[in-house]
Amino acid sequence: MTNPDEVGAAAVDYLRYSGYAVSAWLWARMALTAERLRQGTDPVYAASKIDLAKFYYVRILPRMISHRDVMLAGGDTLMHVESAVFVADH
Numbered sequence: 522m523t524n525p526d527e528v529g530a531a532a533v534d535y536l537r538y539s540g541y542a543v544s545a546w547l548w549a550r551m552a553l554t555a556e557r558l559r560q561g562t563d564p565v566y567a568a569s570k571i572d573l574a575k576f577y578y579v580r581i582l583p584r585m586i587s588h589r590d591v592m593l594a595g596g597d598t599l600m601h602v603e604s605a606v607f608v609a610d611h
Contacts, residue, residue: 530596534588541585547592 555570 524596526596526600530599534592538585538588538592541582541588545578545582568607585597 552571552574555567555574558564558567559571
């Protein structure tokens, strides 16, 4: 990287992207554990945990794609906004 502004421009979206990925991994682990429970002690709880994992993967996880796209877009448009725009004068 030759421009340090690029790192700053991508930082928030990188953290959100990473958060979605870690959450997906955790939901996969929970679903695997619930699959084992489904055969044993608490099949109703296990089924609901698996349903929640499916919900996460179908309805929430796709949001990470937009964070990836923004993260990779670069900081040019962000860094061209004049700082005076952010100062309230009233």
